[in-house]
Amino acid sequence: MSNPVYLALDLPQLDAAKALAARVKGHVGGFKLGLEFFCAHGHHGVHEIAALGLPIFLDLKLHDIPNTVAGAMQAIHMLQPAIVTVHAAGGRAMMEDAKAAAGQATRVVAVTLLTSLDERDLQRTGIAGSAHDQVMRLAELAETAGLDGIVCSGQEVAAVHRQWKDGFLVVPGLRLADNHVADQKRVVTPRKARDDGASVLVVGRPISRAADPLAAARAVEATL
Numbered sequence: 001m002s003n004p005v006y007l008a009l010d011l012p013q014l015d016a017a018k019a020l021a022a023r024v025k026g027h028v029g030g031f032k033l034g035l036e037f038f039c040a041h042g043h044h045g046v047h048e049i050a051a052l053g054l055p056i057f058l059d060l061k062l063h064d065i066p067n068t069v070a071g072a073m074q075a076i077h078m079l080q081p082a083i084v085t086v087h088a089a090g091g092r093a094m095m096e097d098a099k100a101a102a103g104q105a106t107r108v109v110a111v112t113l114l115t116s117l118d119e120r121d122l123q124r125t126g127i128a129g130s131a132h133d134q135v136m137r138l139a140e141l142a143e144t145a146g147l148d149g150i151v152c153s154g155q156e157v158a159a160v161h162r163q164w165k166d167g168f169l170v171v172p173g174l175r176l177a178d179n180h181v182a183d184q185k186r187v188v189t190p191r192k193a194r195d196d197g198a199s200v201l202v203v204g205r206p207i208s209r210a211a212d213p214l215a216a217a218r219a220v221e222a223t224l
């Protein structure tokens with residue numbers, strides 16, 4: 001079975017990101033490049049990391065009108081990402097057009113509710129009800145739109161897995177028991193997320209900010 005851990009390379013310096021990726025590449029299954037990385041290093045940066053030979057997850061969280069998101073998907077098509085994210089809150093038509101514009105080899109997954117948000121935050125955006133219900137509602141919308149899967153926290157992944165058996169489920173917000181949690185609010189361990197049906201485990205700072213990133217990547221791998 002392949003390693004489900006994608007390392008989030010949220011680093012401002014390309015050389016540092018490349019060095020970290022090269023160091024841990026034997027202990028992760030892929031690299032996740034998000035807004036910080038893509039805004040700083042663009043296509044060139046993606047090529048540099050892709051040269052290490054592992055799959056690339058472009059976590060761009062696209063959220064705009066359907067035509068604009070489809071255009072953005074076409075513009076990143078040549079990078080051949082294994083996974084790309086859009087926001088489910090962009091609506092069904094936007095997700096349908098994003099999927100249609102993506103290459104055959106790219107999985108398009110929808111962010112439901114960011115793992116940095118809890119129920120109080122949700123209410124402040126004007127949405128009543130639980131985080132769980134919001135994730136389930138948006139997961140259903142993403143499935144109806146023909147996407148490959150969703151992003152949710154490890155607190156909801158078991159329920160989504162029951163509802164969407166072959167959904168490709170991406171779980172960030174992962175911490176080993178002794179990690180500092182920082183800005184994440186809906187957190188579980190990598191092992192729990194995996195056992196509950198996650199397809200991909202996104203891990204960033206617990207590895208990238210560790211005193212010894214290689215040892216940290218090995219420690220995450222050893223728990224799975």
Ligand SMILES: O=c1ccn([C@@H]2O[C@H](COP(=O)(O)O)[C@@H](O)[C@H]2O)c(=O)[nH]1
Pocket residue numbers: 008010034059111113114115116151152172173174184202203204205206
């Ligand atoms: O709901 C979401 C969606 C995406 N992310 C991204 O995952 C990583 C998590 O990094 P950590 O350092 O392990 O907290 C980061 O790149 C986020 O942009 C998320 O955390 N939650």
